[in-house]
Amino acid sequence: MTGQESAAGGSEHAAASVVFRDVTKRYRGAEADAVEHLSLDVPAGEICVLVGPSGCGKTTAMRMVNRTVEITSGDIEVGGTSVTERSPAQLRREIGYVIQQIGLFPHRTIAQNIATVPALIGWDRERTRARVRELLELISLPADVADRYPAQLSGGQQQRVGVARALAADPPVMLMDEPFGAIDPINRERLQNEFLRLQAEIRKTILFVTHDIDEAIKMGDRIAVLREGGRLAQFATPAELLMDPADDFVEDFVGADRALKRLALMRVSDIDLWEAPLAFAGQDTAEVRAKLAGAEVPWALLVDSDRRPIGWLSDRDLAAATVPHRPDSSPDPVLDRDDVLRDALSDLLQSQTHYAPVVDASGAAVGVLSLDVISDFLASDQAKVEEHPATARPHD
Ligand SMILES: Nc1ncnc2c1ncn2[C@@H]1O[C@H](COP(=O)(O)OP(=O)(O)OP(=O)(O)O)[C@@H](O)[C@H]1O
Ligand SMILES: [Mg+2]
Known part of the structure; x- marks a missing residue:
């Protein structure tokens, strides 16, 4: 036509x-x-x-x-x-x-x-x-x-x-x-x-x-x-x-709070997420411990065969020989790639953890959002506006 x-x-x-x-x-x-x-x-x-x-x-x-x-x-x-x-x-x-x-x-x-x-x-x-x-x-x-x-x-x-x-x-x-x-x-x-x-x-x-x-x-x-x-x-x-x-x-x-307002305009998918070592139930914990050394996120995320988050592995979980089916802590809050960044930040602030798995439409983990990721982002944004270098630290 x-x-x-x-x-x-x-x-x-x-x-x-x-x-x-x-x-x-x-x-x-x-x-x-x-x-x-x-x-x-x-x-x-x-x-x-x-x-x-x-x-x-x-x-x-x-x-x-x-x-x-x-x-x-x-x-x-x-x-x-x-x-x-x-x-x-x-x-x-x-x-x-x-x-x-x-x-x-x-x-x-x-x-x-x-x-x-x-x-x-x-x-x-x-x-x-x-x-x-x-x-x-x-x-x-x-x-x-x-x-x-x-x-x-x-x-x-x-x-x-x-x-x-x-x-x-x-x-x-x-x-x-x-x-x-x-x-x-x-x-x-x-x-x-x-x-x-x-x-x-x-x-x-x-x-x-x-x-x-x-x-x-x-x-x-x-x-x-x-x-x-x-x-x-x-x-x-x-x-x-x-x-x-x-x-x-x-x-x-x-x-003055325009950096925060900017978060309201952005989605989780707009910023560079970190990666957590992924672990599967029944896997040898020695492999997981090896991946943790030098990882961006200092915790391993247990996922199912479709990469859907099940929970974070604790030190006690990793002391066993194999990865358990049910870890000590839940993965919550689990964020969606399409979530508005400001809402994601408030979810993070309300939860106890510093890290939140981010999933795609199928529920599969695609990365990790943390307060540090957001503050890095805000700092680099500020750097653009105020022309001084950011001094954000990846781990606290
Ligand atoms: N009919 C009019 N005759 C003379 N001056 C007018 C007239 N209407 C508005 N003004 C003046 O023109 C200017 C702009 O007015 P306008 O109503 O466009 O402002 P505004 O930005 O819509 O303000 P507000 O947010 O208070 O509604 C003001 O100084 C106002 O006093
Ligand atoms: Mg008017």
Whole structure:
């Protein structure tokens, strides 16, 4: 087949890129620019987070995309054409917008709220009703909330309805201004995770505003850090931002614990693991003792015939002539190669041992993670950032 296939997942509108070209905004009567010479290139299907202190121009930058704020100079292109070539009314229909503070219409039902844009563009009742049903399912709300009013929903549920409303006409671009700002931390994390799952399905181009750097790192494919006057301090991926902040402002904003934050972005499989001598039940312990001399990990790991960890061998285990079937200590915690490194670290810290076997999808041991491996990694990372050599010791 050589023809173009239609987009999967019922999404009829492909995502569009958003490009800021040297965009400046000065509000009438203001003495300074709210946004100054901002250039950004957001590829289709990515989440670009705008982050920075209050008043730095995040909302202004976002609102120029759908022309709820007019550009003073420069240009913004959505899907390759200038927003100035479309009317503000048209743009507001084409671009989903989740405003700061949710902004559901209080005297309209949830279904009517979600159907705002479909009603504007004249969808018939059946199509609209089907879309509302589909969106409620997408945001994991029961169908019976459709006839309730916003005040009859929790804050988190209202927030999800706000997202559904912005998605209703399947726009190629979404603007989300502090969409989870008003939610308590626990529900906020749930909504963030839910939204990332949703985005993996719908692949919209999203401009996402927050003043919370942790949220930015979690949600963004790319992050634009803005400073006073809407000036761009750095535009980079989360990892680049954490590893290599462009200046003192970004470094302060990203925070001192960025090495730890970086661990949240990495998987166990991203770092060089150590090797432990492997032992099999019934094997001559003399062989195992010989392998232990000079090994990276000073303990032998008993594995089954599929290399699945059974436990660590103690000195007493190794004093016998042959390796026992059931060793003194369990292998726990056993980590997965796909585990997030920060979670792996907390598992290690909570357990008694310094070493944890790492297994692949089949459960077979592929290496060992230890606190030392992680601190070596952090030290070398620090070395990159601060330009002094690491002095990590492999054994304590
Ligand atoms: N309609 C307006 N008229 C005049 N000045 C405005 C207007 N809206 C915003 N400003 C000013 O422009 C600057 C940027 O405001 P903006 O709302 O874009 O900031 P923000 O980064 O979104 O802040 P916050 O994090 O508090 O939401 C501020 O100095 C603000 O006072
Ligand atoms: Mg704002």
